[in-house]
Amino acid sequence: MQKSLNIDPEKCTGCLQCELACSYDNESVFNPAKSRIKVFSFHEKGRFVPYTCTQCDEAWCMHACPVDAITLDKATGAKIVHDNLCVGCKVCTIACPFGTVNYNADTGKVVKCDLCEGEPECAKACPTDAITYVDANWTGLDKMRAWAEKTDAGQATA
Amino acid sequence: MTYVIIGAGPAGVTAADTLRKADPSTDVVMIGSEPEPPYSRMAIPYVLTGLIKEEGTYLRKDDGHYDANAIQYRQGIVASIDPAKKTLKLEDGSEQAYSKLLIATGASPVKPPVEGLDLPAVHHCWTLEDCRNIIKYADKGADVVLMGAGFIGCIIMEALAERGVNLTVVEALDRMVPRMMNEAAGNMVKAWCETKGVNVLTSTKVTKIEASGDKQDTLKVDLDSGDQIPAHLVVVATGVKSNIGFVEGSGMKTEEGILVDEFMRSSVDDIYAAGDCAQGPDFSTGAWAVHAVQPTAVDHGRIAALNMAGKPAPYKGSLNMNVLDTVGLISASFGKWDGIKGGDHAEAIDTDNFRYMRLEFDGDKIVGALSLGRTDHIGVLRGLIQTEVPLGDWKQKLMADPHLIADAYVACSQ
Numbered sequence: 001m002q003k004s005l006n007i008d009p010e011k012c013t014g015c016l017q018c019e020l021a022c023s024y025d026n027e028s029v030f031n032p033a034k035s036r037i038k039v040f041s042f043h044e045k046g047r048f049v050p051y052t053c054t055q056c057d058e059a060w061c062m063h064a065c066p067v068d069a070i071t072l073d074k075a076t077g078a079k080i081v082h083d084n085l086c087v088g089c090k091v092c093t094i095a096c097p098f099g100t101v102n103y104n105a106d107t108g109k110v111v112k113c114d115l116c117e118g119e120p121e122c123a124k125a126c127p128t129d130a131i132t133y134v135d136a137n138w139t140g141l142d143k144m145r146a147w148a149e150k151t152d153a154g155q156a157t158a
Numbered sequence: 159m160t161y162v163i164i165g166a167g168p169a170g171v172t173a174a175d176t177l178r179k180a181d182p183s184t185d186v187v188m189i190g191s192e193p194e195p196p197y198s199r200m201a202i203p204y205v206l207t208g209l210i211k212e213e214g215t216y217l218r219k220d221d222g223h224y225d226a227n228a229i230q231y232r233q234g235i236v237a238s239i240d241p242a243k244k245t246l247k248l249e250d251g252s253e254q255a256y257s258k259l260l261i262a263t264g265a266s267p268v269k270p271p272v273e274g275l276d277l278p279a280v281h282h283c284w285t286l287e288d289c290r291n292i293i294k295y296a297d298k299g300a301d302v303v304l305m306g307a308g309f310i311g312c313i314i315m316e317a318l319a320e321r322g323v324n325l326t327v328v329e330a331l332d333r334m335v336p337r338m339m340n341e342a343a344g345n346m347v348k349a350w351c352e353t354k355g356v357n358v359l360t361s362t363k364v365t366k367i368e369a370s371g372d373k374q375d376t377l378k379v380d381l382d383s384g385d386q387i388p389a390h391l392v393v394v395a396t397g398v399k400s401n402i403g404f405v406e407g408s409g410m411k412t413e414e415g416i417l418v419d420e421f422m423r424s425s426v427d428d429i430y431a432a433g434d435c436a437q438g439p440d441f442s443t444g445a446w447a448v449h450a451v452q453p454t455a456v457d458h459g460r461i462a463a464l465n466m467a468g469k470p471a472p473y474k475g476s477l478n479m480n481v482l483d484t485v486g487l488i489s490a491s492f493g494k495w496d497g498i499k500g501g502d503h504a505e506a507i508d509t510d511n512f513r514y515m516r517l518e519f520d521g522d523k524i525v526g527a528l529s530l531g532r533t534d535h536i537g538v539l540r541g542l543i544q545t546e547v548p549l550g551d552w553k554q555k556l557m558a559d560p561h562l563i564a565d566a567y568v569a570c571s572q
């Protein structure tokens with residue numbers, strides 16, 4: 001059974017442990033600016049929303065890449081950027097309608113969530129279970145998926 | 159039953175892979191007119207800078223991808239189509255029968271009516287062969303003139319600048335990337351390029367190129383300003399035109415490209431078209447347009463293939479969008495970046511720091527955007543436009559600070 005990140009904004013307190021864990025694991029620095037998950041804060045509503053790639057089936061980033069630098073990890077379902085192939089053209093950053101593929105000017109490559117080979121650090125670091133890594137078929141990601149289907153393009157209807 | 163695809167660029171290859179997945183048992187034949195394995199034109203600039211070798215431009219990286227997926231890749235130039243007999247004629251005289259046909263022949267660079275474009279040191283930057291020719295001339299310090307500062311011209315500019323040539327860009331219109339940017343943004347790009355040592359001449363035309371007799375700078379480039387610039391290499395990037403000449407006589411409806419409906423079908427039975435050669439529905443205008451960009455080519459290829467395989471997939475139209483890096487300044491444009499009649503807009507301009515954001519609204523929805531100097535979460539602009547998110551009270555917040563696009567998107571969608 002494939003797993004997905006399940007995000008429950010109601011439980012998020014905005015402590016940013018996920019951002020720190022992500023940037024440390026992936027970029028070896030404790031720096032939220034280098035995190036692949038971002039917590040949006042809506043202060044007047046006291047609401048915090050952790051936000052990252054849902055590894056959507058449409059995978060616009062992967063299909064738009066001109067050099068096959070983003071591939072599907074069959075074990076986890078993650079769409080993974082291969083730095084050795086990425087030329088830094090940024091087409092994936094505008095193709096992704098969620099804005100979850102970002103360009104890193106220091107490396108000249110793009111970064112996105114890769115589910116940490118099936119052990120996402122953000123979920124481990126979250127103290128309130130706002131981010132959990134659970135069986136894919138009962139996550140709240142459906143909402144974002146439904147959203148994805150409205151974007152684009154065509155969906156096969158048969 | 160045989161699916162035939164003419165063209166082995168991103169549209170053709172995406173279609174071949176999609177057909178194979180949707181219909182594992184039917185023959186797929188893909189015909190390409192260039193000698194290399196299927197590759198991506200837009201990766202050529204990175205061969206010029208030395209970041210990748212030619213192999214890095216190949217569309218599929220696993221060895222034997224086409225064989226493994228039973229996609230027959232055939233080299234040849236298609237000369238004509240006979241829709242009555244359902245056959246193609248190739249230039250070498252051979253024929254290819256099809257049951258369903260996809261035309262994905264892309265586009266070619268146009269040559270403006272300027273004398274001297276056939277001289278040896280004048281090249282387009284469109285194919286891997288062009289790329290090899292440019293590498294021969296574009297040495298460090300060499301005098302290079304680039305004709306055209308449109309989207310593709312600017313990408314080539316970036317690569318040439320990185321090779322360390324002495325670069326002059328000549329653009330006939332009054333600003334850089336005129337089809338993707340308004341005056342404010344286009345002028346910021348120009349100012350930026352000049353600080354990076356690129357000479358940019360806007361509102362200037364090349365009138366003639368002639369042999370100079372000099373050993374190093376073999377060319378003289380005449381401008382309508384009366385100036386003459388010596389050049390070791392001239393690169394021509396003055397627009398592209400769909401490759402549709404061979405459909406003449408087939409009865410197919412064409413304008414700028416092959417006209418296709420929401421299922422990517424041409425006006426001729428069992429013939430579809432995709433990519434730079436197809437004039438398909440435009441998400442923003444509801445009219446028909448050739449967008450000639452990579453994301454549209456792959457969207458087209460995938461959707462055409464699903465429909466060919468009998469899995470009806472109507473297309474809502476392609477969103478025109480571009481992202482551009484001009485010697486380190488990154489810009490992006492989406493949809494109706496030039497706005498609609500009577501629509502509101504929000505603008506934040508910071509000339510000193512080369513940052514710019516402009517949003518165009520239709521009521522409380524975003525229909526177009528233009529940004530400079532920003533890359534984080536930029537894709538949400540596509541999401542906001544294509545899902546037609548009603549912004550509600552977020553519109554006022556964006557009018558006050560258009561940089562809050564990601565916050566607005568998350569707040570309205572989660």
Ligand SMILES: Cc1cc2nc3c(=O)[nH]c(=O)nc-3n(C[C@H](O)[C@H](O)[C@H](O)COP(=O)(O)OP(=O)(O)OC[C@H]3O[C@@H](n4cnc5c(N)ncnc54)[C@H](O)[C@@H]3O)c2cc1C
Nearest residue numbers: 165166167168169191200236263264433434450451452455
């Ligand atoms: C230098 C450069 C930089 C670019 N940068 C970007 C960018 O940053 N972002 C972006 O979105 N787009 C960019 N583009 C544009 C992008 O490359 C094209 O939109 C894309 O390649 C279109 O794909 P396609 O499959 O429709 O056509 P093409 O890639 O042109 O492929 C067409 C195929 O058809 C074949 N063919 C043509 N005629 C025949 C025939 N008669 N018989 C048989 N085969 C034939 C050709 O050999 C080729 O294989 C760039 C282009 C260039 C040249």
Ligand code: SF4
Nearest residue numbers: 065086087089090092
């Ligand atoms: S930036 Fe890298 S991963 Fe993204 S589309 Fe370009 S080459 Fe592919």
